[in-house]
Amino acid sequence: MREMAKAADLLEWYDRHARDLPWRVRPAARANGVVADPYRVWLSEIMLQQTTVAAVKSYFQTFTARWPTVQDLAAARDEDVMAAWAGLGYYARARNLLKCARVVADEHGGLFPADHATLLTLPGVGAYTAAAVSAIAFDLPEVVVDGNVERVMARLFDEHTPLPAAKPILTQHAASLTPDTRPGDYAQAVMDLGATICTPKRPACGLCPWRRNCAAWAAGTAPELPKKSPKKKKPVRLGIAYLARRVDGAMLLERRPDKGLLGGMLGWPGSEWDDAPAEAPPIRAEWKTVAGEARHTFTHFHLRLTVRTALVPMDRQPTRGEFLTRDEFSPADLPTVMRKAFDLAQGA
The missing domain is CATH 1.10.340.30 (Hypothetical protein; domain 2)
Known part of the structure; x- marks a missing residue:
């Protein structure tokens, strides 16, 4: 009762x-x-x-x-x-x-x-x-x-x-x-x-x-209350995001694999996310490093992305991803971490 x-x-x-x-x-x-x-x-x-x-x-x-x-x-x-x-x-x-x-x-x-x-x-x-x-x-x-x-x-x-x-x-x-x-x-x-x-x-x-x-x-x-057990400190991982813009304004993006973090989402081609990421540019270009970092926290780790940008000619082909025109691409379609990288590049 x-x-x-x-x-x-x-x-x-x-x-x-x-x-x-x-x-x-x-x-x-x-x-x-x-x-x-x-x-x-x-x-x-x-x-x-x-x-x-x-x-x-x-x-x-x-x-x-x-x-x-x-x-x-x-x-x-x-x-x-x-x-x-x-x-x-x-x-x-x-x-x-x-x-x-x-x-x-x-x-x-x-x-x-x-x-x-x-x-x-x-x-x-x-x-x-x-x-x-x-x-x-x-x-x-x-x-x-x-x-x-x-x-x-x-x-x-x-x-x-x-x-x-x-x-x-x-x-x-x-x-x-x-x-x-x-x-x-x-x-x-x-x-x-x-x-x-x-x-x-x-x-x-x-x-x-x-x-x-x-x-x-x-x-x-x-x-x-409620009491909580102490949280483990999250590790920090590093990565590189490559933002290539074609002279007509199209942006180079790739869809991530279905499995794993950000699975199935559009994003910037980039390196692995680890302690010492290796360079992995998706297209031949003169890459410029943007000042600052795009920072994001996932469930199990903090990510710090170095952002590199480049302007490429119409006839140059990428080894990864594809170019999307202004009509095909909207920054709002990106997951938050990729949008942070885009915003950092735009601010530069």
């Missing part, structure tokens, strides 16, 4: 304070029978992986305007989807997005499966995403645990085991509170609570609907 009361308190708060998000069916609309679109729920959850809500909103609106159904996305050209994804990062998500859309369209009749186990068989769908789609789109009582939920659970139960070791414990706590009634709204409510009230720094405990049940608030430990 106590857990049911906690869920009821949170749902009452959510009904009044739910965030207005472009992929969300608001609680009042759900109460009136409006059903969430599994495609929009799935698309938003893939985009939100390791990315903020603020960054995702415009991308989500662009995608759903251009590809309003999973069948539309499944029929899209790979390069168009990769270009539309540029800037969101973690590009394996975009490749799996297409694979998943095509599996749903071809093998499931364009309908997302509702159950957690079948969702897990789809490309790019892990335990969290499967639970989120099951709960939010189909209102099934799955346990949905993201970073916001972990923080809320650590404080609610005053759990001091550091992450990531605490994940199973926090998931058990979350499971103990997940209701059979309105589980989709409840899942979104916990995430909203973590995003707006139970924030990483300076949680607004005075506004929290769970304050009277929060063990960390009672103990005065809320601001220091």
Whole structure:
């Protein structure tokens, strides 16, 4: 009964304070029978992986305007989807997005499966995403645990085991509170609570609907939770990016292999990324080194790119990549690190 009361308190708060998000069916609309679109729920959850809500909103609106159904996305050209994804990062998500859309369209009749186990068989769908789609789109009582939920659970139960070791414990706590009634709204409510009230720094405990049940608030430990194990220092890798412009304004670019970092994305030909990159110019030219570096941080390392530029004649052929005209190329189609290299060259 106590857990049911906690869920009821949170749902009452959510009904009044739910965030207005472009992929969300608001609680009042759900109460009136409006059903969430599994495609929009799935698309938003893939985009939100390791990315903020603020960054995702415009991308989500662009995608759903251009590809309003999973069948539309499944029929899209790979390069168009990769270009539309540029800037969101973690590009394996975009490749799996297409694979998943095509599996749903071809093998499931364009309908997302509702159950957690079948969702897990789809490309790019892990335990969290499967639970989120099951709960939010189909209102099934799955346990949905993201970073916001972990923080809320650590404080609610005053759990001091550091992450990531605490994940199973926090998931058990979350499971103990997940209701059979309105589980989709409840899942979104916990995430909203973590995003707006139970924030990483300076949680607004005075506004929290769970304050009277929060063990960390009672103990005065809320601001220091969740505990986290020390992070390993990221190594630094070096690289060279070659920006060749033809006299007619066309730029030399290459599409990276499907597997690996920035897989399937357009980028500047360059060297390997390591401790001492070897020169690897893609075309014979008088290369000039741009002052400064294009710096970018990936999940596991920091990258520092030296940028070299050259102007080449019309008849000179590259050994790698191809020239794209002004009409064929837009800097906005580049992943962030490649756009940084372009901006550095433009600034010079």
